[in-house]
Amino acid sequence: MTPDIIKHALLLSMALFAIGAVGVFLRRNIITIFMCVELMLNAVNLSFIAFSRSLGTLDAQVLVFFVLTVAAAEAAVGLAIVISMQRHRSTLDVDTFSLLKW
Amino acid sequence: MQQELAITALKVGVLLNLLLMIFSGMTFIERRLLAFMQFRLGPNRTGPFGLLQPIADGIKLFFKEEVVPEGANKWIFIAAPAIAIITAFLSVAVVPWGGTVTFPHWGILPDFLEGRPVLLQIADLDIGVLYLFALSSLSVYAIVMAGWAANNKYTLLGGLRSSAQMFSYELALGLSWIGIILLAGSFRFGDIVRYQDGWFWHWFLFKQPLAFLVFLVAGTAEANRTPFDLPEAETELVAGFHTEYSSMRFALLQMAEYVHMITISAVGANLFFGGWMSPVAFLPDSPLWFILKLAGFLFFFVWLRGTLPRFRYDQLMDFGWKVLVPLAVLNLMVTAVVVVALQ
Amino acid sequence: MNIDAVTFYVAAALALVSAIVVVAQRNPIYSAFALIVTLCSLSAIYGILGASFVAILQVVVYAGAIMVLFLFVLMLLNVRPEERFAGESLRFKLLGVGLAGLLAAQVAYVLWRFAPSGVAAVFDASSRPVARILFSPQYLYVFEATSILILAALVGSVALARKDA
Numbered sequence: 001m002t003p004d005i006i007k008h009a010l011l012l013s014m015a016l017f018a019i020g021a022v023g024v025f026l027r028r029n030i031i032t033i034f035m036c037v038e039l040m041l042n043a044v045n046l047s048f049i050a051f052s053r054s055l056g057t058l059d060a061q062v063l064v065f066f067v068l069t070v071a072a073a074e075a076a077v078g079l080a081i082v083i084s085m086q087r088h089r090s091t092l093d094v095d096t097f098s099l100l101k102w
Numbered sequence: 103m104q105q106e107l108a109i110t111a112l113k114v115g116v117l118l119n120l121l122l123m124i125f126s127g128m129t130f131i132e133r134r135l136l137a138f139m140q141f142r143l144g145p146n147r148t149g150p151f152g153l154l155q156p157i158a159d160g161i162k163l164f165f166k167e168e169v170v171p172e173g174a175n176k177w178i179f180i181a182a183p184a185i186a187i188i189t190a191f192l193s194v195a196v197v198p199w200g201g202t203v204t205f206p207h208w209g210i211l212p213d214f215l216e217g218r219p220v221l222l223q224i225a226d227l228d229i230g231v232l233y234l235f236a237l238s239s240l241s242v243y244a245i246v247m248a249g250w251a252a253n254n255k256y257t258l259l260g261g262l263r264s265s266a267q268m269f270s271y272e273l274a275l276g277l278s279w280i281g282i283i284l285l286a287g288s289f290r291f292g293d294i295v296r297y298q299d300g301w302f303w304h305w306f307l308f309k310q311p312l313a314f315l316v317f318l319v320a321g322t323a324e325a326n327r328t329p330f331d332l333p334e335a336e337t338e339l340v341a342g343f344h345t346e347y348s349s350m351r352f353a354l355l356q357m358a359e360y361v362h363m364i365t366i367s368a369v370g371a372n373l374f375f376g377g378w379m380s381p382v383a384f385l386p387d388s389p390l391w392f393i394l395k396l397a398g399f400l401f402f403f404v405w406l407r408g409t410l411p412r413f414r415y416d417q418l419m420d421f422g423w424k425v426l427v428p429l430a431v432l433n434l435m436v437t438a439v440v441v442v443a444l445q
Numbered sequence: 446m447n448i449d450a451v452t453f454y455v456a457a458a459l460a461l462v463s464a465i466v467v468v469a470q471r472n473p474i475y476s477a478f479a480l481i482v483t484l485c486s487l488s489a490i491y492g493i494l495g496a497s498f499v500a501i502l503q504v505v506v507y508a509g510a511i512m513v514l515f516l517f518v519l520m521l522l523n524v525r526p527e528e529r530f531a532g533e534s535l536r537f538k539l540l541g542v543g544l545a546g547l548l549a550a551q552v553a554y555v556l557w558r559f560a561p562s563g564v565a566a567v568f569d570a571s572s573r574p575v576a577r578i579l580f581s582p583q584y585l586y587v588f589e590a591t592s593i594l595i596l597a598a599l600v601g602s603v604a605l606a607r608k609d610a
Contacts, residue, residue, distance in 0.1 A: 005450070009490065019461075021545040027468070029473055045503075046487055059578060068503065068507065
């Protein structure tokens with residue numbers, strides 16, 4: 001186990017987070033945006049695990065467990081909302097849901 | 103290090119061959135047994151007693167034309183059977199087929215193999231049972247991909263139904279194992295089997311009867327076997343998710359399904375029937391006991407197929423969520439209370 | 446070059462490439478498959494970093510259940526690949542990538558200055574120690590609150606996705 005592995009894992013986490021952020025900025029399909037948000041959540045999980053290994057504490061892994069659970073609940077509710085959105089407007093383009101824009 | 107690698111490669115080679123032989127044997131035995139149960143003869147023309155029938159089937163499938171339907175998503179269409187077979191074979195890696203056997207001194211083996219104790223399990227993972235659960239979750243994707251990629255509404259419906267059925271019953275399957283894990287105190291297969299040492303009343307079959315029932319039903323649904331095989335029934339949905347597959351890809355999908363069934367039987371034999379432990383205390387433990395129990399499970403699956411009619415899809419989903427999951431959770435709660443009370 | 450390091454770099458490269466496919470691919474179903482690949486390679490990285498229990502949980506929960514849900518919704522809603530629209534320009538895409546690059550640069554700067562060094566020597570992250578902390582009084586409230594959250598999500602998603610009939 002090279003000592004650099006923690007640094008590289010954190011860099012990977014940062015890169016994945018940035019890629020997910022690009023996806024949330026640029027994509028128009030609501031489900032793809034959702035998947036990029038899940039990508040960002042996973043990047044954060046990776047940084048938690050990297051720190052857990054570096055500091056020798058297991059609390060971070062318990063936090064990852066909770067993040068996993070919350071992501072599952074959020075995915076379920078989010079996709080239910082997406083289904084009702086599709087039923088309403090027959091499209092999943094985020095730009096069409098602009099009724100609240102002034 | 104290299105010796106370990108060589109021994110693991112040997113184990114993998116032997117196990118793959120064994121699995122493929124059991125698979126082809128199962129296709130033949132299933133047809134014969136079903137036929138006897140239905141008061142007719144099965145295939146008995148090819149070779150003595152029809153024993154060469156699997157070879158004939160293999161040759162036939164090999165020479166068929168490989169068709170990719172027009173408008174189908176070609177890469178995912180090709181990838182789906184590959185993923186099915188990969189997850190099916192990967193899950194066999196943690197199932198133990200026996201305890202530790204030692205190579206005898208035959209004089210013809212290489213030096214490092216003489217008298218060396220070898221564990222009859224490819225990977226003795228710390229999280230053995232969970233790994234199996236993870237791989238059966240991944241095997242759902244093969245069916246979803248196969249159903250969607252063929253550009254056919256019947257296969258899409260069949261694929262979605264089949265994968266919904268699989269992950270619903272997976273939950274009950276996993277919950278039925280947790281009671282055993284609580285009692286044995288470990289996720290390792292080896293620990294769980296060794297906990298059942300002794301006479302046959304030490305088996306988890308008698309300590310967790312409700313979990314065994316849930317496992318039987320959920321395992322049958324997981325393996326897409328009758329009475330839960332609506333998604334691939336030939337009379338409904340035109341053979342379901344593997345309608346558009348022909349030749350070797352179809353053979354791969356069938357292989358994946360049978361290997362999945364063999365894995366579930368092997369897990370049942372290990373978790374509930376004591377694996378390679380002998381049922382009587384004065385006979386030695388050996389892998390032959392495990393093969394016997396595995397054969398019992400496989401016979402039971404064929405027996406079910408010959409006896410029971412199919413569930414309708416809504417009955418299937420109702421049963422999985424409203425009956426099996428509550429039963430499994432009830433079993434888990436009672437087991438947890440008993441474990442804490444006896445500490 | 447030990448096997449751990451090789452596996453880590455291969456898995457990291459795979460995770461990066463499939464993450465870029467998730468973001469760049471026009472067909473959402475391909476994005477979903479690429480995300481599954483990302484999740485499984487991240488699980489491999491968790492395993493290398495010693496967190497075996499979390500690694501297997503990641504496969505079971507994320508790659509095995511959440512992504513199946515995504516795929517189901519994508520296939521049931523028959524989602525088509527995104528089409529080009531009027532007003533799309535390369536400039537906005539570059540602006541988006543630039544902003545994310547700025548974010549990445551800031552985080553990289555912090556990491557380079559205050560990077561943790563050293564790896565904990567003895568590390569047992571199997572299920573028993575993690576469970577001991579999870580069920581300890583310190584996280585009890587969070588645990589129970591998460592159970593209620595899952596119940597709320599269960600009821601909420603059924604209520605939201607129903608047809609008003």
